[in-house]
Amino acid sequence: MPVTPAPGPGPGPGADGAGAGGLRALGSRLEGALVLPGDAGWDAARAAWQLAVDQRPAAVVLARSAADVAATLKTARARGLRVAPQSSGHNAAPLGHLNDTILLRTSEMANVHIDPVRRLARVGAGVVWSEVSAAAAKHGLAGLAGTASDVGVVGYTLGGGLSWFARSHGLAANHVTGATVVTADGRVLRVDAAHEPDLFWALRGGGGAYAIVxxxxxxxxxxxxxxxxxxxxxxxxxxxxxxxWRDWTAGVPDAITSLGRLLRFPPLEDVPQPFRGRSLVAVEAVAQFGQEAADALLAPLRELGPELDTFAPTPPSRLDLLHLDPPGPTPATGDGFQLAALNDETLAALLAVAGPDADVPLLTVEARHLGGALAPDAVPGGAVSSLDAAFAVFSGGLTFDTSSTAAVHAALDTLAAVLAPWRAPLAYRNFTERRRPDDGVGFEPDHVRQRLRRVKQTYDPGDVIRANHPVEPSR
Structure with a gap:
């Protein structure tokens, strides 16, 4: 579903018509393709998964190799442009306008290699989680995938990576063992604990602002x-x-990850019949136990007599169906934050603005149970190796037009304001889809942020690489 062009800034200074020669010469140096405004396929090339985000960059590069990435970076630097790497575009909104930026789409860099002996996956920058899950399952293995199967592995992991195994294994970023990157000056580097250790540290949870993976x-x-x-x-x-559910989470083992959720399904044919047009409260969970032990743990929830119970033995490669995420690109807007507590007062405040008596345009309002291996110092890692909060909240709604967009943004603002007294000091990158650090949202303590800025200064002092949650160089 292509994005419909909207009024606003036009192509940047490096595009054809805005400077001698424009960017056409870059296309001849690529294994992939260069797409400029007005070219066939322009709307499809620039579209993010978040169809509500109208991305209009100076150009789009459909990269196939590290050499394509290096050529794009060198061209951007020469023309005073920036480069924004993007796989699926699930968290595209914080990028803002891209009229001075080349959008580097990595979806064609889709190699997946599984090493069953060392229990490692090596994947290209455009790979999505469904591809890894299917390949790993053939060897009796699983990765720390998120709830949606079409999320890009690289962006998800660089931002932390909150999976159904998070309370037992921690963030996905903690389990990165290495990367191949291209720096802003076009160098291709191997990055791991022994090579470029500061950059390796920054990439694990600190986002993608330092080099292009x-x-x-x-x-x-x-x-x-x-x-x-x-x-x-x-x-x-x-x-x-x-x-x-909140009381139940206080005593469950770390091998259970769960969430509580308010759902309002639209009356659309794409929505399965048990849910179509209905409003429900749900508890979703993944337990790394056999059925008998898991049933015993779930008993306090089942005592409440759920209308529908879908629990069953499930291979990890099928967990993408659990959360009922949209099966493809969607015109939606969401946002999230973390809670230090979910006490009776917090729940009352939440239900007052999103509960059964509230008229809100949000499809989902959910709270994910954290703790366990997500707690500070539980699992060693990089820049962000934990989530220092009790629960992570994420909410979102469909934004088809101006009216629905305004309503969803207003509802998200209201929810954030009402729950502000219980918010944790820091946010989680991958759930922050509307805010930017310059809006006062922080993702890591100040001393970590300063170190990230020093890494940015070392590898990208000109701030050529543009991430959805930017880190400025330490001048």
Whole structure:
């Protein structure tokens, strides 16, 4: 579904018509393709997964190799442009306008290699999680994938990576073992604990502002089956269900990751019949136990008599169906933050603005249980190796037009304001889809931020590489 062009800034200073020769010469040096405004396929090339985001860069490069990335960076530097790497574009909104930027699409860099002996995956920058999950499953292995199967592995992992195994294994970024990157000056580097260690540290949870990753290597785990599913009740029971779930999370082992969720399904044919046009409260969970042990742990939730119970033995490669994420690009807007506590007052405030008596345009309002291996110092890693909060909140709605966009943004603002007294000091990069660091949102402590800025200064002093959550060089 292509994005419809909208009024606003035109092509940047390096595009054809805005400077002698423009960018056409770059195309002849690429294994992939260069797409400029007005070319056939322009709208498809520039479209992000978030169809509500109208990306209009100076040019799009459909890269196939590290050499393509290097050529793009060198051309951008020579023309005073920037480069924004993007795989799927799930968190595209914080990039802002791109009229001075070459959008570097990596979807054609899709190699996947599984080393079953060393339990490692090595993937290209354009690979999405469904591809890794399917390949790893053939060897009885699983990666720390997110809830959506079409999320790009690299962007997800550089931003932290919150999976269904997060409470037992920590962030996906903690399990990165190496990467191939292209620096702003066009050098291709191997990055790991022994090579470019400062850059290796920054890439693990600190985002993608320092160098462009063309390949990522990370650990896999011998997980072949879990007990997973969801329990659903009418939204009118949200208070008792979410209170029971919150109390239940206080005693569960780290081998269970779960979330509580308010859902409002539109009356669309694409929505399965049990959910179409309905409002529900749900608890989703993945337990790394056998069915008997998991059933015993789930008993306090089932005592509430759910209308629908989908729990069953599930291979990790099928967990992408659990969260009911859209099956493809969607015109949606979301945002998130972290909570230091989810006490009775927090729940009451949440239900007042998003519960059964509220008229809100949000499809989902969810709180994910953190702790366990996500806690500070639980698992060693890089720049961001933990989430110092009790729960992570994410909410979103469909934004088809100006009216729905305004309504969803207003609802997200209201939810954030109402829950502000219980918010944790730091946010999680991958759930922050509307805010930017210059809006006062922080993703790491100040001393970590300063070190990240020094890494940026070392590898990209001209700030050529543009990330959705930028890090400025330390001048």
């Amino acid at each position: 063309t390949e990522l290597e990370f650990a896999l785990f011998p997980i072949t089956e879990v007990y997973a599913g969801a329990l659903y009740w009418p939204i009118e029971r949200a208070g008792e269900v979410l209170t029971r």
